[in-house]
Amino acid sequence: MRRKSATNAARKSIATIDHNAGRTIAIIGGGIGGLTAALAFAQHGAIVTVYEQAPAITEVGAGIQITPNGARVLNRLLPDGALDRIGITAQAVMPMDGLSGRSVSRFDLTAQTPPYRFYHRAALIDLLTDACRAAHVTIKLNARITDVQPDGSFDTPDGRISPHLTIGADGVHSIVRPAINALDEAFFTGQVAWRAIIDAPDVAPVARIWMLPNRHMVTYPLANGRMNIVAVQARRQWADEGWHHADEPGNLRKVFADACWGIKSILGEVKHVNLWGLFRHPVAAQWHQGNIAILGDAAHPTLPFLAQGANLAIEDAYVLARCCNENAALEPALSAYQTARQSRVTRAIAGANANAVNYHLSGIRRTVAHTGLRVIGRAAPGAFLNRLSWLYDHDVTG
Numbered sequence: 001m002r003r004k005s006a007t008n009a010a011r012k013s014i015a016t017i018d019h020n021a022g023r024t025i026a027i028i029g030g031g032i033g034g035l036t037a038a039l040a041f042a043q044h045g046a047i048v049t050v051y052e053q054a055p056a057i058t059e060v061g062a063g064i065q066i067t068p069n070g071a072r073v074l075n076r077l078l079p080d081g082a083l084d085r086i087g088i089t090a091q092a093v094m095p096m097d098g099l100s101g102r103s104v105s106r107f108d109l110t111a112q113t114p115p116y117r118f119y120h121r122a123a124l125i126d127l128l129t130d131a132c133r134a135a136h137v138t139i140k141l142n143a144r145i146t147d148v149q150p151d152g153s154f155d156t157p158d159g160r161i162s163p164h165l166t167i168g169a170d171g172v173h174s175i176v177r178p179a180i181n182a183l184d185e186a187f188f189t190g191q192v193a194w195r196a197i198i199d200a201p202d203v204a205p206v207a208r209i210w211m212l213p214n215r216h217m218v219t220y221p222l223a224n225g226r227m228n229i230v231a232v233q234a235r236r237q238w239a240d241e242g243w244h245h246a247d248e249p250g251n252l253r254k255v256f257a258d259a260c261w262g263i264k265s266i267l268g269e270v271k272h273v274n275l276w277g278l279f280r281h282p283v284a285a286q287w288h289q290g291n292i293a294i295l296g297d298a299a300h301p302t303l304p305f306l307a308q309g310a311n312l313a314i315e316d317a318y319v320l321a322r323c324c325n326e327n328a329a330l331e332p333a334l335s336a337y338q339t340a341r342q343s344r345v346t347r348a349i350a351g352a353n354a355n356a357v358n359y360h361l362s363g364i365r366r367t368v369a370h371t372g373l374r375v376i377g378r379a380a381p382g383a384f385l386n387r388l389s390w391l392y393d394h395d396v397t398g
Contacts (some may be wrong), residue, residue: 002100010292011093013315018325019186019327020046020297020321020325021046021396022046023041023164023284023324024049024163024164025038025047025049025163025164026049026051026165026166026167027169028051028145028154028166028170028176029170030050030051030057030141031169031216032064032121032124032128033296033297033313033314033316034076035129035244035309036313036314036318036365037074037169037316037317038050038215039077039132039135039137040077040320040322041130041138041321041324042079042132042135043077047164048132048136048138049139049140050083050139050142050143051140051143052139052143053142053143055141055142057120057129057149059266061279062122063118063220063361064116064118064119065118065119065309066083066117067123067307067308067391067392068112068113068160069315069392069394070311071116071117071155072395072396072397073116073315073317074316076106077131079317082127083114083117086127086222087124087223088119089205090109090205090206090207090291091108091205091209091221092106092107092108092109092110093109093206094106096201096208096209096211096216096262097211097260097370097371098211098215098259098263099259100260101260101262104374105376105377106381107377107381108381108385114231116392117197118205118221120197120228123139123223128283134225136159136235142155142157145308147176148179150290150292151231151291152165152166152290153166153239162331165292165330166294166366167293167295167343168294169294169298169313169317169319171296172186172281176226176294176298177294177298179289180288180289180290180292180306181284181286181293182290184282184283186279186301187279187280188277188279189278189279189356191233191356192232192237192277192278193230193232193278194247194252194275195230195273195274196229196252197222197226197227197228197229197278197338198227198266198270198274199225199269200221200225200269201225202323204221206221207219207220208220210224210262211258211359211361211366211378212258213253213366214232214233214234214359214362215231215232215233215256216231217232217256217263217266222249227266231252231256232278232305232356232359232360234360245274245276246274247275249270249272250278251275252270253267261312278303278304280353283299284300287334287337287338288338289370293320293337294317295313295317296309296312296313296317299316300312300345301344302345302352303352305356306355306391308348308351312348315394317338318396319396320334322396323337323340323369330366
């Protein structure tokens with residue numbers, strides 16, 4: 001008999017026929033995309049195992065923005081009200097002049113449904129992990145996977161596994177992607193990023209984008225009186241890819257030494273900071289082959305300038321599970337999944353790439369761009385969100 005989760009969300013339908021019932025699904029990677037996929041498959045009877053190489057499923061020291069398109073999926077899968085309890089509802093996005101400290105414009109987010117929210121990644125990971133366990137997902141830790149074969153079989157610490165479907169949700173350094181794609185080269189974008197979290201009580205629920213020549217910084221509040229910081233610099237000296245390379249806070253402060261007092265006061269509170277190089281990876285030509293599929297950064301890494309990396313992975317996870325649920329055979333299901341997702345993620349990646357340039361303008365181009373933002377904010381305050389309606393209004397659950 002098909003096992004059912006105890007949550008209200010488990011009774012919400014992805015499809016009317018559960019072709020996933022009884023399928024064995026192996027998901028490599030226990031991040032947000034992998035856990036979302038595990039939950040979506042398990043709620044319709046699949047026998048799901050998540051393989052995570054880390055000793056614990058956790059994420060320390062990072063904030064995340066879940067935009068309405070991602071929230072629609074999570075609301076469908078998680079218990080009612082679960083997202084409300086761990087996040088902060090965003091009121092606005094505010095582009096800022098990082099030299100003067102003055103607000104350039106303000107774009108209201110309060111009409112967004114579901115709300116645009118800020119989360120600590122660890123809290124969201126914990127929420128998804130609890131929901132997966134309630135849906136009888138098996139989570140194996142310290143599970144370093146090797147030798148992924150084109151038929152979806154792979155080696156685990158417990159022996160060789162041959163599931164009905166193997167899903168690579170294992171990020172930009174995916175071991176699953178090369179099993180179905182030729183090796184490709186990432187290239188350094190000429191940008192590095194720092195991330196940090198500081199104590200900052202009573203911060204307004206606003207995402208501020210502090211723009212300076214060749215640099216920018218994004219700040220927003222997190223639960224329990226904290227603030228998330230992501231700062232980016234354009235430079236020739238590259239840094240290793242990955243989020244976990246420690247750096248000295250003084251190096252970050254030096255890059256923003258000519259910034260406004262608001263930025264300096266924020267960076268003055270930074271005690272621990274990580275640095276990583278931003279690399280551009282091509283969208284995978286093939287997202288599936290045989291009994292293998294990939295999602296999220298394993299399929300289409302994106303730069304962090306549109307806050308869509310996790311949201312796109314969440315959408316991927318739901319669409320992949322739905323396509324498999326609607327098809328008795330995996331080949332047409334996986335083909336439908338890639339067809340449904342590829343053009344959308346390509347457009348989102350292009351938008352992120354464009355923001356990487358727009359945030360760093362200098363000279364007359366900077367003046368013109370800031371003036372344009374001011375005019376839009378005053379004369380047509382809805383234009384900003386209208387321009388992003390294709391992104392935020394999209395609903396893969398409909």
